[in-house]
Amino acid sequence: xxxxxxxxxxxxxxxxxxxxxxxxxxxxxxxxxxxxxxxxxxxxxxxxxxxxxxxxxxxxxxxxxxxxxxxxxxxxxxxxxxxxxxxxxxxxxxxxxxxxxxxxxxxxxxxxxxxxxxxxxxxxxxxxxxxxxxxxxxxxxxxxxxxxxxxxxxxxxxxxxxxxxxxxxxxxxxxxxxxxxxxxxxxxxxxxxxxxxxxxxxxxxxxxxxxxxxxxxxxxxxxxxxxxxxxxxxxxxxxxxxxxxxxxxxxxxxxxxxxxxxxxxxxxxxxxxxxxxxxxxxxxxxxxxxxxxxxxxxxxxxxxxxxxxxxxxxxxxxxxxxxxxxxxxxxxxxxxxxxxxxxxxxxxxxxxxxxxxxxxxxxxxxx
Numbered sequence: 418x419x420x421x422x423x424x425x426x427x428x429x430x431x432x433x434x435x436x437x438x439x440x441x442x443x444x445x446x447x448x449x450x451x452x453x454x455x456x457x458x459x460x461x462x463x464x465x466x467x468x469x470x471x472x473x474x475x476x477x478x479x480x481x482x483x484x485x486x487x488x489x490x491x492x493x494x495x496x497x498x499x500x501x502x503x504x505x506x507x508x509x510x511x512x513x514x515x516x517x518x519x520x521x522x523x524x525x526x527x528x529x530x531x532x533x534x535x536x537x538x539x540x541x542x543x544x545x546x547x548x549x550x551x552x553x554x555x556x557x558x559x560x561x562x563x564x565x566x567x568x569x570x571x572x573x574x575x576x577x578x579x580x581x582x583x584x585x586x587x588x589x590x591x592x593x594x595x596x597x598x599x600x601x602x603x604x605x606x607x608x609x610x611x612x613x614x615x616x617x618x619x620x621x622x623x624x625x626x627x628x629x630x631x632x633x634x635x636x637x638x639x640x641x642x643x644x645x646x647x648x649x650x651x652x653x654x655x656x657x658x659x660x661x662x663x664x665x666x667x668x669x670x671x672x673x674x675x676x677x678x679x680x681x682x683x684x685x686x687x688x689x690x691x692x693x694x695x696x697x698x699x700x701x702x703x704x705x706x707x708x709x710x711x712x713x714x715x716x717x718x719x720x721x722x723x724x725x726x727x728x729x730x731x732x733x734x735x736x737x738x739x740x741x742x743x744x745x746x747x748x749x750x751x752x753x754x755x756x757x758x759x760x761x762x763x764x765x766x767x768x769x770x771x772x773x774x775x776x777x778x779x780x781x782x783x784x
Contacts, residue, residue, distance in 0.1 A: 418452070418454050418480055418481065418482025418483065418484055418505075418506070418507040418512075419454075419478070419479040419480040419482075419504075419505070419506040419507065420454045420459060420476040420477060420478045420479060420480075420504075420505055421476065421477045421479075421502050421503065421504045421505070421517065422459065422474065422475070422476040422477065422502065422503065422505075423501075423502060423503075424495060424498055424499075424500060424501055424502065424503045424516070425500055426474050426475075427459075427474060427495060427503065428492070428495035428496065430461050430472050430474055431450065431461070431488065431491055431492050431495055432492055433463075433470065433472070433620075433624060433647075434450045434461055434462075434463035434470060434488055435450075435463075435488050435489065435492050436620060437463040437464060437465055437468050437469070437470045437620070438450070438463050438464075438465055438488050438489075439465040441489055446485060446528050446532045446533055446534075447464070447465060447466065448487055448488060448489065449485035449486055449487055449488060449527075449528055449533070450462065450463045450485065450486055450488040450491065451463070451483065451484075451485050451530055451533045452483065452484055452485070452486060452505075453482075453483040453530070454476060454478045454480070454481050454482055454483070455478065455481050456478055456481065457475060457476070457477075457478060458473045458474070458475055458476060458478075459473060459474050459475075459476040459478075460472075460473050461473070461474070462533070462536060463488065464534060464536060466534065466652075467614065467616075467651060467652040468614070468616055468617050468620075468649070468650070468651045468652070469536045469537060469648075469649065469650045469651075470620075470647070470648070470649050471536060471647070471648040471649075472646045472647045472648070473646050474646070480507075482507055483530040484507055484512055484527045484529075484530055485527055485528045485529070485530050485532070485533050486512055486525050486527055487525060487526070490525055491514070491525065494514050494523045494525075495514075498516050498519070498521075499516070499518075499519070501516055501517065501518045502516070502517045502518070503515065503516050503517065504516075504517055507527070508524075510526060510527055511524050511525060511526055511527060512524070512525050512527050536648075536650070537639055537641075537650050538641075538650075539634035539636055539639070539641040539650075540634075543606065543634035543635070543636065543641075544632045544633065544634040544641070544643070545603050545604065545605050545606060545632065545633060545634070546603055546630040546631070546632050546633075547584070547601045547603050547605075547630065547631060547633070548601070548629075548630060548631075549625045549626060549627060549628070549629050549630055549631040549644055550627040550628070551599055551601070552621070552625075552631050552633075553621065553622050553625060553627070554597075554599075555584070555586045555597045555599055555774075556575070556586070556618045556619075556621060556622045557622065557747045558586070558595055558596075558597040558747055558774045558776075559575050559586045559587065559588040559595045559596070559597055560575055560588060560615050560618050560619060560622070561588075561595070561743045561747070562588035562589060562590060562593055562594065562595040562743070562776070563575060563588045563590065563615045564589065564590035564591060565590070566590065566591075569591065570654060570656055571612060571654065571655075571656030571657055571658055571659070572588075572589055572590060572591065572658070572659065573612075573614070573615075573654055574588075574612040574613050574614045574615060574653075574654040575587070575588045575612070575613050575615060575618055576588070576610055576611070576612055576613075576658040576661070577610065577611050577612075577613055577640075578608075578609075578610035578611070579605050579606075579607060579608055579610075580598065582600040582601070583598060583599050583600035583601050583605070584598070584599055584601070584605065585597070585598045587658075587661045589659060589661060589664070591659075592737070592740065592778075592779050593737075593740045593776065593777060593778045593779065594661060594664050594665075594776070594777040595744065595774070595775075595776045595777075596661065596665070596774060596775055596776075596777075597773060597774035598773050598774070599773055600773075606635075608635040610658060611635055611640060611653050612653055612654035612655075612656065612658055613640055613651065613653065613654070614651055614652075614653075614654060616651070617640065617642070617649060617650075617651035620649060621642060621644070621649070624644075624647065625644040625645070625647075626644070626645060629644070629645070630644070631643070631644040632644070638652060638653055639651060639652055639653060640653060664763065664777060665777065666756075666758070666762075666763055666765060666777075668758075669756040669757055669758045669764075669765060670729070670757075670758045671702075671727070671729040671730075671732070671756065671757050671758065672727070672729075672754055672755070672756050673702060673707065673725050673726070673727045673754065673755040673756070674725060674726040674727070674752055674753070674754055674755075674769055675707060675723060675724070675725035675726065675752065675753065675755075676751060676752060676753075677745055677748055677750065677751060677752060677753045678751070679723055680707075680723065680741075680745060680753065681742065681745045681746070683709050683721045683723055684698070684709065684738050684741060684742050684745070685742075686719060686721060687709045687710065687711045687719040687720070687721055687738070688711065688719075688738045688742075689711075689719055690711045690712060690713040690716065690717050690718055690719040691711045691713065691738055692712075692713055692714065695737070695781065696737045696738050696739050697711070697735050697736070697737065697738075697781050698710070698711050698735070698736055698737070698738040698741075699711065699733055699734070699735055699783075700733065700734045700735075700736060700755075701731075701732075701733045702725075702727055702729070702731060702732045702733070702734070703727075703731045704727060704728055704729075705724060705725065705726070705727060705728075706722055706723070706724065706725065706727070707722070707723045707724075707725045707727070708720065708721070708722045708723075709721050709722075709723070711738075732757075732760045733760060733783060734757065734760045734764065734780050735780055735781040735782065735783050736764070736778055736780055736781060737778070737781060740778045741766060741778060744766050744776035744778075745766070748766075748767075748768050749768065750768035750769055750770070750772070752768075752769040753766060753767065753768060753769055754766070754767050754768070754769045754771070760780060760783075761780055762780070763777050763778070763779055763780075764777070764778050764780065765777050765778075766778065
């Protein structure tokens with residue numbers, strides 16, 4: 418195998434491959450990226466068994482062939498080389514990497530491409546298309562709320578289900594829940610609700626362009642995505658996702674309206690003095706006023722008052738400030754609504770005017 422290509426284009430895809438690969442063991446095939454050079458193009462593949470990735474870039478191929486290379490070191494080599502063309506050539510059980518404009522030469526051992534696992538594929542008829550930008554927005558509204566408690570593995574991903582006219586994405590860690598429903602013109606095939614690992618959704622969020630479409634296919638155990646030159650797949654999380662409908666309040670008596678940026682800035686200031694384990698912050702409400710306060714034992718306190726639109730009983734709600742801050746970062750309106758019935762029952766944070774998404778947070782004990 419022998420080819421030349423533009424360094425930046427190659428390095429960009431190798432860095433993507435490295436995000437997929439979990440193992441740093443140089444002797445493991447799972448730490449390697451598969452390079453397959455054909456006439457005018459190079460196929461790049463990586464997998465950690467659960468998540469797989471494939472893309473192609475244009476190259477000038479002198480000799481077609483395929484090899485696997487330790488991705489971590491290849492990425493390090495490419496990041497050290499200035500912009501310009503590079504040449505990559507197979508030499509028995511090694512691969513030589515060298516820029517065409519500098520007298521520097523790197524040599525890496527390889528593992529036979531025959532040992533690289535075959536990547537899964539979905540039948541063509543299973544794919545449907547939705548706007549990439551809208552799918553990325555749905556991911557942004559939910560992925561941060563996924564649980565990291567591995568004993569509750571069924572909440573370690575984002576739940577996706579087909580509903581009439583569109584898709585719903587939901588994430589929860591048992592103390593908060595994020596929900597978004599989006600309608601599409603596309604015909605979406607029937608499929609049972611699935612739990613998608615956040616790793617693959619984060620890759621789509623970071624790598625898919627805002628323009629164009631993303632294609633999805635759901636099989637019994639995997640989700641497949643295609644956008645641009647990329648092909649990504651992920652094994653689904655098995656288990657029964659919680660009945661999220663039970664958590665969503667039918668109605669809430671009290672409503673607070675205020676500027677999103679004002680609350681976000683105040684939270685950042687007041688959080689300086691939260692107890693780091695609990696992150697408990699107090700939201701004190703009275704007519705026209707929201708008072709945020711926090712206390713860190715034996716160190717100090719913080720208090721900030723904000724104007725708001727609220728007419729209701731005085732109330733104090735204790736919340737993990739992160740569970741409020743993270744939704745505020747992804748809400749895309751100037752104003753927000755905070756709704757509640759009792760200080761010890763679920764609150765809802767949503768955009769104002771209302772949209773197709775909202776976030777639910779469970780209060781903490783006041784004492």
